[in-house]
Amino acid sequence: MGHGPATKWDKDKSIPYKIRLGLWMFLSYLILYGGFIVINVVDPKLMGTDVGSLNLAIIYGFSLIIIALILALTYNHQSNKLERKYKDKQDDEKEHK
Amino acid sequence: MKYVPSPWAIVIFLAFVIAVFVISYYFAKRTRSSEGYFAAGGSIHWSVNGIAFAGDYLSAASFLGICGLIAVAGYDGFLYSIGYLAGWMVALFVVAEPMKRMGKFTFADALDSKFNSRGIRLVAAISTLIVSMFYLIPQMVGAGSLVMPLLGLPHWAGVLMVGAIVIIIVATAGMASTTYVQFLKGTLLVVFTLILVIVIMTRGFSTSPDQGGTVPYHDFKIIEASSSEEAPEIIIQDGSYKILEQWTVSQKTGDLVFAKLLDSSTGFESIWKLNTEEGYLEETLTVTQTGEGQTLYNGGTMDEERFYQVGHMSRIEGETDVETGPVGIFSFFSTIKESTLVRWEKQVISDGEDTINVYYQNPTPGSEVLRPGLVFKVDSDKGATATDKIDFVSLMLALFFGTAALPHILIRYYTVPTPACARKSTIVAIAVIGFFYILTLFVGLGAMTGGVVDITNNNMSAPLLAKSFGIALFAIISAIAFATVLGTVSGLVVASSGAVAHDLMDKFLKIRMSDRGKVFAGKITAVVVGCIAMVLGILFKGMNVSYLVGWAFAVAASANLPAILMILFWKKTTAKGVVSSILVGLISSVTLILLSQKTFNEVYHLSHLHAPVQINNPAIISVPLSFLTLFIVSLITRRSKASNGEINSGELKEAEETAD
Numbered sequence: 234m235g236h237g238p239a240t241k242w243d244k245d246k247s248i249p250y251k252i253r254l255g256l257w258m259f260l261s262y263l264i265l266y267g268g269f270i271v272i273n274v275v276d277p278k279l280m281g282t283d284v285g286s287l288n289l290a291i292i293y294g295f296s297l298i299i300i301a302l303i304l305a306l307t308y309n310h311q312s313n314k315l316e317r318k319y320k321d322k323q324d325d326e327k328e329h330k
Numbered sequence: 331m332k333y334v335p336s337p338w339a340i341v342i343f344l345a346f347v348i349a350v351f352v353i354s355y356y357f358a359k360r361t362r363s364s365e366g367y368f369a370a371g372g373s374i375h376w377s378v379n380g381i382a383f384a385g386d387y388l389s390a391a392s393f394l395g396i397c398g399l400i401a402v403a404g405y406d407g408f409l410y411s412i413g414y415l416a417g418w419m420v421a422l423f424v425v426a427e428p429m430k431r432m433g434k435f436t437f438a439d440a441l442d443s444k445f446n447s448r449g450i451r452l453v454a455a456i457s458t459l460i461v462s463m464f465y466l467i468p469q470m471v472g473a474g475s476l477v478m479p480l481l482g483l484p485h486w487a488g489v490l491m492v493g494a495i496v497i498i499i500v501a502t503a504g505m506a507s508t509t510y511v512q513f514l515k516g517t518l519l520v521v522f523t524l525i526l527v528i529v530i531m532t533r534g535f536s537t538s539p540d541q542g543g544t545v546p547y548h549d550f551k552i553i554e555a556s557s558s559e560e561a562p563e564i565i566i567q568d569g570s571y572k573i574l575e576q577w578t579v580s581q582k583t584g585d586l587v588f589a590k591l592l593d594s595s596t597g598f599e600s601i602w603k604l605n606t607e608e609g610y611l612e613e614t615l616t617v618t619q620t621g622e623g624q625t626l627y628n629g630g631t632m633d634e635e636r637f638y639q640v641g642h643m644s645r646i647e648g649e650t651d652v653e654t655g656p657v658g659i660f661s662f663f664s665t666i667k668e669s670t671l672v673r674w675e676k677q678v679i680s681d682g683e684d685t686i687n688v689y690y691q692n693p694t695p696g697s698e699v700l701r702p703g704l705v706f707k708v709d710s711d712k713g714a715t716a717t718d719k720i721d722f723v724s725l726m727l728a729l730f731f732g733t734a735a736l737p738h739i740l741i742r743y744y745t746v747p748t749p750a751c752a753r754k755s756t757i758v759a760i761a762v763i764g765f766f767y768i769l770t771l772f773v774g775l776g777a778m779t780g781g782v783v784d785i786t787n788n789n790m791s792a793p794l795l796a797k798s799f800g801i802a803l804f805a806i807i808s809a810i811a812f813a814t815v816l817g818t819v820s821g822l823v824v825a826s827s828g829a830v831a832h833d834l835m836d837k838f839l840k841i842r843m844s845d846r847g848k849v850f851a852g853k854i855t856a857v858v859v860g861c862i863a864m865v866l867g868i869l870f871k872g873m874n875v876s877y878l879v880g881w882a883f884a885v886a887a888s889a890n891l892p893a894i895l896m897i898l899f900w901k902k903t904t905a906k907g908v909v910s911s912i913l914v915g916l917i918s919s920v921t922l923i924l925l926s927q928k929t930f931n932e933v934y935h936l937s938h939l940h941a942p943v944q945i946n947n948p949a950i951i952s953v954p955l956s957f958l959t960l961f962i963v964s965l966i967t968r969r970s971k972a973s974n975g976e977i978n979s980g981e982l983k984e985a986e987e988t989a990d
Contacts, residue, residue: 245749248427255423262419269412270726274719277708280701286664290405290701294412294771298764301415305422305757312753 380758400774417733470867
């Protein structure tokens with residue numbers, strides 16, 4: 234299942250926007266992950282708090298995994314949109330030239 | 331415990347090895363160029379690469395180590411799963427696309443894309459080799475652990491076998507064969523772990539887990555006994571036992587009292603632990619290293635089979651003698667939460683020339699098993715110190731920042747054609763790896779309550795749990811676990827081989843080599859690294875593989891990540907800043923590990939000595955130190971070199987434009 238050999242790509246003008254998006258998403262996940270560590274260190278008993286039939290530790294731990302996937306898919310969706318947008322712009326510019 | 335190999339396990343294992351060889355042979359014929367060898371020609375589809383990422387990343391530490399740690403310490407083992415997965419967010423949001431844009435074969439390409447510095451090449455290659463070695467050790471230890479139950483061979487044979495197979499995979503077709511082996515392994519691992527979880531939940535829980543009726547659970551005996559502070563000598567009512575010796579061990583939480591008893595009916599000697607509250611002696615499990623160099627299991631040789639598998643619930647929702655039947659996802663956790671699980675603690679006792687490792691029962695409320703704190707001391711009320719808490723934060727930091735700095739992960743970004751493919755393959759990896767890590771909690775807790783844990787080697791918990799469901803599942807899971815090691819080791823060997831042939835020989839030493847010569851150099855390096863890995867795998871036998879991988883992450887996070895991030899996001903970064911940062915990160919993290927108490931206890935076997943470094947994971951010191959070094963050295967070198975135009979800007983935009 235190959236993609237063919239690596240090829241040179243046009244200069245991607247969406248890069249700075251994707252980087253900014255990536256940084257914001259990274260920071261939001263870092264806060265979530267940091268929160269998990271802080272609770273464990275400052276008030277570990279809180280992790281044992283019942284949340285329905287589960288507890289906070291299980292809910293928070295699973296959430297960190299599931300939210301990671303949601304953020305990743307969102308990032309990909311937005312990146313694809315940015316890439317398309319700037320590719321269309323570039324194509325328009327080429328046509329006008 | 332004694333492991334008896336099954337013919338089915340051997341057949342399935344051999345089938346897998348043959349499949350691996352066929353893949354290697356197929357790609358060997360197509361791999362001629364250095365790009366083909368080191369980066370699979372940059373032609374792998376992103377979906378295949380994503381699963382290969384998972385195959386690469388879900389190493390022996392993930393499968394054997396995490397499940398093993400959960401099986402003995404509950405939620406604390408799952409913290410590794412969380413940290414390992416969270417690290418992928420750094421890889422996706424910050425590293426994936428720039429790495430692909432700026433590099434060719436190794437991550438040093440990306441670091442050096444702007445500077446053209448031989449110093450960066452050298453230190454990046456050294457860092458790759460050291461991190462790979464730290465990561466290789468646990469993989470090889472895992473291989474040795476697996477080969478005993480699977481093929482009935484000793485630990486060293488497993489290590490040699492993995493080493494030999496990996497050398498063949500890598501030396502024939504490099505990254506192409508490695509990718510497809512990892513793809514195969516990643517797929518099989520997730521599918522069969524899911525099957526294992528389904529059968530665990532279908533079986534449910536029991537207070538006397540008998541492995542599906544195949545192995546009766548050993549009922550650990552108790553004998554009425556009394557002792558008091560005024561008269562500490564233990565008195566027992568049962569006349570068939572005679573007390574030979576008594577030990578009192580002081581601990582933070584109170585004294586532990588053990589007694590050596592002689593069973594007059596059998597003539598066996600055994601060690602018992604006094605339960606002062608309930609007034610009885612409890613049977614323990616012991617592993618004795620005699621002065622003559624013999625190892626005895628509960629006083630007998632391994633062949634006498636006196637050592638038992640452990641792990642059960644003493645009470646399920648307050649009741650004894652219960653079988654729940656099938657459980658669902660939520661009732662799986664709620665049942666554990668409302669029950670009492672019997673965990674096993676270890677105490678070392680000296681008896682003349684003999685050293686006795688005593689394993690004794692520690693009934694623990696399920697609510698405590700399902701939250702952190704049994705291994706990582708975080709609760710001040712239970713004696714956690716500031717050092718314990720710093721150690722915990724340090725580990726979580728290393729796991730988070732280590733993933734995106736692992737050389738064998740970074741080189742996988744060069745096997746796809748475009749940065750967008752690098753991003754998409756990372757997302758596939760996150761989905762597969764995240765799903766797998768959720769499964770590890772079920773597998774680990776299933777082992778903890780299923781009466782399958784070999785307390786002397788918790789790395790075997792997942793395969794032994796599979797064995798309780800029949801030899802076929804055991805054979806498949808063991809073969810996959812073995813493949814897990816093969817895939818990860820192959821990736822590490824390719825990364826090391828690229829570091830030596832491409833970064834050191836070609837770029838640093840400027841040795842003129844043809845494209846084929848470079849491939850040949852890579853293959854020779856693969857053989858050498860494979861051989862070193864075999865030696866280390868034998869030397870480090872017996873350590874929990876998750877701990878060891880935690881160290882690899884710490885070294886990678888300290889040595890590589892500050893340089894990667896600063897080059898991308900700080901325009902004043904200089905080549906000397908990068909070199910200093912990698913060196914300081916590398917040296918500080920390795921030194922802190924070598925001087926830590928855990929290394930003193932488990933590597934040097936000097937647990938009686940007070941190690942100079944009390945934290946076991948160095949990241950909390952070495953990562954900031956590496957960042958700080960880069961910052962200071964870059965500022966100094968910019969100022970001093972400003973006049974002769976040697977300033978190198980790491981400005982992201984420029985770097986990317988140059989790479990484009």
